[in-house]
Amino acid sequence: xxxxxxxxVVLEEAEHKVTYKTLFSAIIFMxxxxxxxxxxxxxxxxxxxxxxxxxxxxxxxxxxxINLRGSIIPVFSLKLILGMKDHLKGKNIIKGDERYILxxxxxxxxxxxxxxxxxxxxxxxxxxxxxxxxxxxWSENLLFDGIILDEDKEIFTISxxxxxxxxxxxx
Amino acid sequence: xxxxxxxxxxxxxEAFELVDSLEKNLLSLEKDQTNEKSINEIFRVAHxxxxxxxxxxxxxxxxxxxLMEDVLDLVRxxxxxxxxxxxxxxxxxxxxxxxxxxxxxxxxxYISEKTESLKKALENIKKSAxxxxxxxxxxxxENVEPERKSQELTEIFExxxxxxxxxxxxxxxxxxxxxxxxVFYEFNENYEMKDVAPFQVYALLNDVANVIKIVPSLxxxxxxxxxxxxxIISTKKNxxxxxxKTYLSEMVNKISFYSVNLDLxxxxxxxxxxxxQETVSERIDKxxxxxxxxxxxIQKRGLTTIRIESYKVDExxxxxxxxxxxxxxxxxxxxxxxxxxxxxxxxLKEFLSGVLKLNLSRDNxxxxxxxxxxxxxxxxxxSLFDNYRENIxxxxxxxxxxxxxxxxxxxxxxxxxxxxxxxxxxxxxxxxNKKVEFVIEGVETEIDKSIVDDLFDPLIHIIRxxxxxxxxxxxERKALGKPETGRIVLKAYQEGDSIVIEASDDGRGVDIEMLxxxxxxxxxxxxELVERMSPKELVALIFLPGFSTAKKVTELSxxxxxxxxxxxxxxxxxxxxxxxxxxxxxxKVTIRLPLTLAIIQALLVVVSGMHFLIPIASIxxxxxIYKDELNYIDGKLIFNLRDNLxxxxxxxxxxxxxxxxxxxxxxxxxxxxxxxxxxxGLLVDEVIxxxxxxxxxxxxxxxxxxxxxxxxxxxxxxxxxxxxxDKIISSVYKTx
Numbered sequence: 001x002x003x004x005x006x007x008x009v010v011l012e013e014a015e016h017k018v019t020y021k022t023l024f025s026a027i028i029f030m031x032x033x034x035x036x037x038x039x040x041x042x043x044x045x046x047x048x049x050x051x052x053x054x055x056x057x058x059x060x061x062x063x064x065x066i067n068l069r070g071s072i073i074p075v076f077s078l079k080l081i082l083g084m085k086d087h088l089k090g091k092n093i094i095k096g097d098e099r100y101i102l103x104x105x106x107x108x109x110x111x112x113x114x115x116x117x118x119x120x121x122x123x124x125x126x127x128x129x130x131x132x133x134x135x136x137x138w139s140e141n142l143l144f145d146g147i148i149l150d151e152d153k154e155i156f157t158i159s160x161x162x163x164x165x166x167x168x169x170x171x
Numbered sequence: 172x173x174x175x176x177x178x179x180x181x182x183x184x185e186a187f188e189l190v191d192s193l194e195k196n197l198l199s200l201e202k203d204q205t206n207e208k209s210i211n212e213i214f215r216v217a218h219x220x221x222x223x224x225x226x227x228x229x230x231x232x233x234x235x236x237x238l239m240e241d242v243l244d245l246v247r248x249x250x251x252x253x254x255x256x257x258x259x260x261x262x263x264x265x266x267x268x269x270x271x272x273x274x275x276x277x278x279x280x281y282i283s284e285k286t287e288s289l290k291k292a293l294e295n296i297k298k299s300a301x302x303x304x305x306x307x308x309x310x311x312x313e314n315v316e317p318e319r320k321s322q323e324l325t326e327i328f329e330x331x332x333x334x335x336x337x338x339x340x341x342x343x344x345x346x347x348x349x350x351x352x353x354v355f356y357e358f359n360e361n362y363e364m365k366d367v368a369p370f371q372v373y374a375l376l377n378d379v380a381n382v383i384k385i386v387p388s389l390x391x392x393x394x395x396x397x398x399x400x401x402x403i404i405s406t407k408k409n410x411x412x413x414x415x416k417t418y419l420s421e422m423v424n425k426i427s428f429y430s431v432n433l434d435l436x437x438x439x440x441x442x443x444x445x446x447x448q449e450t451v452s453e454r455i456d457k458x459x460x461x462x463x464x465x466x467x468x469i470q471k472r473g474l475t476t477i478r479i480e481s482y483k484v485d486e487x488x489x490x491x492x493x494x495x496x497x498x499x500x501x502x503x504x505x506x507x508x509x510x511x512x513x514x515x516x517x518x519l520k521e522f523l524s525g526v527l528k529l530n531l532s533r534d535n536x537x538x539x540x541x542x543x544x545x546x547x548x549x550x551x552x553x554s555l556f557d558n559y560r561e562n563i564x565x566x567x568x569x570x571x572x573x574x575x576x577x578x579x580x581x582x583x584x585x586x587x588x589x590x591x592x593x594x595x596x597x598x599x600x601x602x603x604n605k606k607v608e609f610v611i612e613g614v615e616t617e618i619d620k621s622i623v624d625d626l627f628d629p630l631i632h633i634i635r636x637x638x639x640x641x642x643x644x645x646x647e648r649k650a651l652g653k654p655e656t657g658r659i660v661l662k663a664y665q666e667g668d669s670i671v672i673e674a675s676d677d678g679r680g681v682d683i684e685m686l687x688x689x690x691x692x693x694x695x696x697x698x699e700l701v702e703r704m705s706p707k708e709l710v711a712l713i714f715l716p717g718f719s720t721a722k723k724v725t726e727l728s729x730x731x732x733x734x735x736x737x738x739x740x741x742x743x744x745x746x747x748x749x750x751x752x753x754x755x756x757x758x759k760v761t762i763r764l765p766l767t768l769a770i771i772q773a774l775l776v777v778v779s780g781m782h783f784l785i786p787i788a789s790i791x792x793x794x795x796i797y798k799d800e801l802n803y804i805d806g807k808l809i810f811n812l813r814d815n816l817x818x819x820x821x822x823x824x825x826x827x828x829x830x831x832x833x834x835x836x837x838x839x840x841x842x843x844x845x846x847x848x849x850x851x852g853l854l855v856d857e858v859i860x861x862x863x864x865x866x867x868x869x870x871x872x873x874x875x876x877x878x879x880x881x882x883x884x885x886x887x888x889x890x891x892x893x894x895x896x897d898k899i900i901s902s903v904y905k906t907x
Contacts, residue, residue: 053781053890055869056826057876065874065882065890070493072867072882072890074874092781092827111873168872 020127026148028119028155029102031079035119035155037148042160044103049114052094059170060089066101066112075101075112076167078158082143088114106160111167124148124157132159142166179275182223184478186232186272189216191590193265198593201258207247213261214243215346218433219339220268222440231280232271238293239264240437251299260292262594327353327429328442331386331401335443340383341403342436349405351383351431354413356400357424368422369400375417380406403431481620484580491570491577492770492865498570499862499886505563512556519549574770574863581621585663585672586614588627592634592661599638606645606656607638613663618670622744622764626672629737629748633674633760634659636734641678641758651755653677669746669788670766675759681752683709710750714738743871745880747897770865773893774842775885777857778822779829782891784864784883789896791843791850793858798832798839801854807904810841810852817843819852820903822894825878846900853896862886866893877902 026037027046047068052075054064061080065072079086088094101112122128131146142162148155193216196209203209217239224232239261245251253261267286274281331353333341344351354376358368369385369392376382384403385392392400406413410428418426429435523542589611596609618626642648642657649655662673686709690701695715704712713734734750737760741748746764765771773784774793794812801810801819808819819841821831831839831854842853864883869876880895 051889053892055874055876055879055882055892056781057878058874062874065869067884067888067890070489070496070884072869072884074870092779109870109872111870164873 020125022123022125023129024124026122026124026157027102028122028148028150029100029115030117030119031082031115032084035153036078036082036115037122037124037155037157038102038104039145039157039160040121042104042106044105044110046118047101047103047112048096049094049099049101050096052088054090054092054094061167061170063088063091063094063114068103068112071110073103073110073112075114078113078115081163081166086114104160106164109164111164122148122150129157179227181478182227183272183276186220186223187269189220190265190269190272192216193268194262194594195590197258197261197265198597200253201255201597204252210243210247211346214240214247214433215342217243218342218437218440222335222339222342222443225335225440225443229271229275231282231286232268232275235264235268235271235286235290238290238297242293242296245297251296257296260289260296264289264293324435324438325442328439330399331384331403333384333403333439333443335440337384338436338440338443341405341431342433344383344405345431345433345436350407350409351403351405352380352410352413353429353431354402354404354417355425355427355429356402356417357426358396358398358400359422359424360396360398362422365422366396368419369397371419371422372400372402372417375419376402376404376413379408379413379416380404479580484577484620488577488581489865491574494570495574495770495863495865496884496886496888498566499864501563501566503886505560508556508559512553515549516553519546571863578770579617581619582617583620583623584614585616585618585623585670587623588630589614589661589663591627592630595631596634596638596659599635600642603638604644605638605642607642608656608658610658610660611662612660616663616665616670618663618764619766622670625740625744626764629740629762630661630672630674632734632737634661637674637676637678637758641676641680643679647679665766666763670764672762672764673759674762675757677757680754680756680758681710681713682754683752686710686712710752713750714748770863771893773862773864773883775859775862775891776822776840776842776855777859778855779827781826782859782885782889783822783855784862784885784891784893785842785844785853785855785896786893787861789844791845794841794843795838796841797837799837801839808852808854812843812850812852815850817841817850817852818904819854820899821854822899823854823856825899825903844896844900846897851900851904853894853899864891864893 025040027040027043028035028037030036050066052064052066055062055074061076063075063077066075077086077088080089100115100118102115103110103112128149129146130149132144143159143166144162145157145159148157193213196212196216200206200209200213217236221233221236221240224230224236242251242257242261246253251257263285267281267283267289270283271281271286341351356369356372358365362368370389373382373385373389382402382404386401386403387397391397404413410430414426414428417423523546592611593609596607600607637659642659643651643653645655648657657676657678659674659676662675664671683706687701687704690696690704690709690712691698696712701709714737715735738748741762741764744764746762749761749763750758751761752758771784772787774787774790776783776785796810801808803809808821809816810819811817823829823831836856840855840858842855842858844851844853862885864885866881867883868881869879876892878895878899879892880898881893882890883893885891
């Protein structure tokens with residue numbers, strides 16, 4: 001009998017594997033002690049934090065510009081955008097250190113976000129993802145696409161489109 | 172590589188250009204019906220498009236251009252004339268071909284009822300000349316010199332194997348007035364040096380003509396003797412002269428000349444069309460290597476231009492940009508080396524004079540020898556420095572030339588957009604029942620490719636305004652004592668580092684009093700401010716969003732969206748726009764654009780530890796002043812330069828809100844710039860020097876800083892900000 005139950009569980013699991021197809025892959029990163037994710041489709045590359053040159057008379061969320069192999073790319077503080085504190089704020093030249101910049105490409109826009117550390121990659125499926133409708137029930141914040149449930153953690157997925165829209169609005 | 176795709180792309184690129192020239196020539200033909208150059212050019216264009224379309228199996232294009240060609244042939248032969256309505260039909264055909272090409276670009280086929288009605292209209296024009304197609308084809312044969320039967324022509328065509336590209340090259344040469352001949356040489360097979368005979372004829376022909384193609388090819392003739400060889404030549408000389416120069420009695424038995432005219436090319440094209448059963452790609456695959464080489468030969472000789480996709484030029488420019496950055500790094504390094512070298516020389520001089528004294532006192536020969544070795548080593552090092560200096564200068568020269576050459580690749584004649592306006596003006600004027608003479612000047616003025624594409628919309632706004640609000644109706648003009656036909660002039664020229672585009676008209680101008688009234692009514696600006704405005708300031712109101720002086724809204728303009736959009740667009744392109752007007756005399760819009768958007772010469776300065784670049788074009792001079800020479804008058808900084816009071820802006824204050832007096836240095840650099848005929852000073856902490864920099868535009872959607880127009884990477888890889896001098900001055904001194 002117990003063998004029968006076990007077989008059923010295995011079969012159900014196998015069925016789940018087929019049913020819950022991968023929606024997208026995401027990269028999970030840390031800001032202070034919180035985890036956030038971003039859709040890998042938009043991620044161009046990850047680089048170590050390099051010298052950022054602040055553009056005068058611009059919003060403080062824009063940390064400045066970096067020289068990425070001859071291209072000039074604006075880099076933003078995701079912490080400041082999400083209402084956290086960032087000691088990089090207001091510095092004329094931010095020197096490179098052990099942190100990372102996520103280089104994001106959305107349509108024609110290429111931009112960077114400073115993050116504290118990279119946690120891991122994850123395949124997001126229908127099983128472990130709650131889309132924006134779920135978030136809209138309790139938040140009107142358009143900066144998130146949904147929530148990834150990973151082990152015991154709930155990880156907000158950054159909406160790249162929403163983020164760029166917000167940055168265009170506040171510039 | 173997909174060759175048929177390449178062929179398609181080549182055809183479409185060329186066809187779009189040809190269609191533009193079709194319109195231009197039709198419009199000039201409308202003005203002057205006797206303009207044979209335009210008639211020939213239109214014919215050539217229709218013929219070339221037809222040929223290309225037939226090769227690719229684009230039948231809808233082929234059929235329409237074929238009918239156009241027939242009509243134009245009648246015009247050439249003076250059997251019909253092109254009146255206004257016939258020009259209209261041909262212009263509509265041009266639009267139709269353009270639509271067909273656009274659809275073919277997307278791999279679709281354009282089918283419309285309009286095409287059929289245009290075809291009927293063309294047939295009717297042909298009928299009006301009393302000629303049927305059959306009659307015409309008979310005439311073609313009659314015109315061929317000497318008279319030959321169709322069979323003979325087929326044989327010739329089979330022998331010379333001309334492809335579409337070659338046919339269009341021949342057609343181009345004939346249109347240019349060149350004598351084009353097919354010259355058949357029958358060589359004497361008993362001649363001892365028969366193998367070299369074709370090469371001797373080739374050498375002689377080269378002195379009097381341009382040899383376009385040899386059948387069989389020279390490569391084939393190297394291996395085997397061929398009795399009959401055809402040379403296709405273009406020349407200014409006549410048949411007899413060619414024959415006299417190349418007839419070598421011992422080696423040549425017979426020379427036959429066939430004069431190539433457009434009729435013969437047409438016949439050959441139709442032969443080529445019959446072979447269309449083969450697919451394009453099959454034919455390309457089957458091409459003999461010799462034939463391909465032949466094409467290359469023609470390309471080398473016959474064409475002076477090559478087409479390059481613009482992204483390749485941009486890539487090249489990016490690389491030149493990187494090279495210039497690397498060169499700047501070398502130059503900076505050289506400056507450091509020069510300083511080190513000078514201090515070395517000084518130290519060495521002091522050291523040797525000190526040692527000399529010691530030597531004299533101790534009489535030490537060993538030391539003297541060692542000193543000489545040391546001196547030699549240093550001299551070697553100094554000559555290395557000299558060598559380095561020379562090479563840096565060479566590198567600077569070469570990179571500057573390279574930069575200029577690559578920059579010139581990005582430049583295109585402004586004709587690219589100007590040529591689109593005559594038709595638009597003609598159609599708009601017709602719609603409005605106005606008579607307008609549209610004059611274009613300076614079409615050869617070259618402008619950066621990236622600017623030209625964005626310039627069309629602002630210019631069409633301006634010209635539309637001129638036509639709609641500026642130019643009066645013929646009756647109104649007559650009543651005012653003006654000629655019935657109004658005049659709009661679109662002019663371009665280069666002035667220093669800028670391109671100036673002027674659009675002027677001799678219409679009614681803008682009524683300043685009416686502007687004032689409108690400004691008061693619109694309540695956009697406070698009443699007291701409007702009352703105090705000078706005429707120049709009132710005229711500038713037309714650039715305000717939502718401000719329209721049009722009495723009525725028409726289909727074409729008068730909705731208050733226009734001049735503000737023009738201003739915004741031109742400013743986005745790094746330019747400025749100015750408007751001047753005189754009542755009943757006309758208006759003039761002047762657009763001033765940077766010559767290029769890619770590389771500029773700029774002065775590298777430091778402000779609060781950050782690097783900034785001030786474009787050299789904006790700088791009059793740089794002076795060093797003492798801080799106590801600066802005074803605040805009415806909250807604004809002023810200093811006296813050679814008895815002129817110069818309003819000054821501290822960039823430290825402007826960009827970082829820091830007071831310039833906080834710095835311990837007593838002296839400060841002041842960059843003097845000119846803005847609207849007045850000098851202004853910009854205070855900076857340090858001046859590093861002049862640099863050529865590649866402008867890297869900022870993503871205006873995400874980065875918007877007042878006073879910064881773009882960024883650039885300087886020699887050490889750091890980022891410097893390019894200062895928008897005009898914007899800073901106008902924002903601080905509210906000069907608008």
